[in-house]
Amino acid sequence: MKLLVATAVAAAVLGLVRSQCFSERDDFSVKINTDLSGISDFGFELYRQLAPPESPENFFFSPYSIWTAFTLAYFGAGGETAAQLQRALRVDDQAATLGLWRALEAMYQRRQGINTFTVANRAFIHNNLPIRPCISELLKREVERVNFLETLPLVAHVNNFASASTKGRITEIVSPDDLRNALMVLVNAAYFKGTWQYFFSAKATRPREFYVTPGVPITTPMMKQTASLRYGEFDHIAARVLELPYADGAMSMVLLLPMEEGTQGFANMVSKLNQNNLRAVTLEKNLVKKNVDLLLPKFKLEQTVSESLIPALQNLGIRDIFDSRKVDLTGFGPLRNITVDKVIHKAFVEVNEEGTEAAAVTAAILVFKSASSSRDDLPVQFYCNRPFVFLIQDNETQNILFMGAFKRPQGSAQ
Secondary structure: OHHHHHHHHHHHHHHOOOOOOOOOOOOOOOOOOOOOHHHHHHHHHHHHHHOOOOOOOOEEEOHHHHHHHHHHHHOOOOHHHHHHHHHHHOOOOHHHHHHHHHHHHHHHHHOOOOOEEEEEEEEEEEOOOOOOHHHHHHOOOOEEEEOOOOHHHHHHHHHHHHHHHOOOOOOOOOOOOOOOOEEEEEEEEEEEEEEEOOOOOHHHOEEEEEEEEOOEEEEEEEEEEEEEEEEEEEHHHOEEEEEEEEOOOOEEEEEEEEOOOHHHHHHHHHHOOOHHHHHHHHOOOOOEEEEEEEEEEOEEEEEEEOOOHHHHHHHOOOOHHHOOOOOOOOOOOOOOOEEEEEEEEEEEEEEOOOEEEEEEEEEEEEEEOOOOOOOOOOOEEEEOOOOEEEEEEEOOOOEEEEEEEEOOOOOOOO
């Protein structure tokens, strides 16, 4: 955390313009709030909206990507629109939030090595829209003026940005229909690639039974290993928890297996997930090294969320930005009735014997709308052979980067 604070201060001093852009007196030199629990809680709440526990389907997304895309919108929001975004995204004022944004960017850029996590943000804005000079200066890395009248070249340009930022894992985020009548597109792309600290042997991977529901098995490739891993059982989240670290220890996959089998047990666990509970269970004193016999499905998931995303965000309290009668994005400039009309989120994850690759892209498309109990020396069995939740988190900040639920092997019928 101290390292993050130092990075934040450096970003505030070196990278941010001291102009009054967000308020009459913007102060970019204040100590940045390094508590990222709000980002995680935003992610848990959004997950519960998008993937009801009773749904039998797999789900995967990047709450951090969606949070980042809407934080970019927050920098240009005013009035009640800004207040709603601030509450839902669980952030401080705009100047402090920009400082945190830059600090996280710098930290993830600095930590490239065996494992990689990168984020890229872009605000594609129509050439003729009047944007305040201070916004263009503060967000000079992100703002790109483009011609929305040349739809096909612009679609290719936005998709190339998504593809390049995700190493080709997500090659298309918008179509010509998506950009019809658009004047602004706010895009975030996130990419992660990590190798396990303890590899799974490919020779140990073989078809095993995965129980979609109790008594209903489906055969799927399952990886297997026995290793000393951090493990715990927690009644307050009704889950058994296992940390599966990546090679340098900076990031981990956290597996949450409901104590109770079946749909009700899964729903009970999901209802209790928040950052405070997660932080409590992942403390070093609470997750204890155990000799663990682990089974984990080998899987690949691809997810597109669009139609359900705006209602989910509205349920979290972000409403005015989707309403042409109420939207206030005058922080960007003297804009009227520029409204978020569509939000598209695509995500990809592959988990295999070597590690994990994950990517996500979020695009918010804005248009003009007229106002209308075992012994310690024996292996603990942790068999992910029934529905479970998995998180990819940054261990230094406990920032949840990706989140998913594996409920059914691919290709299986309901």
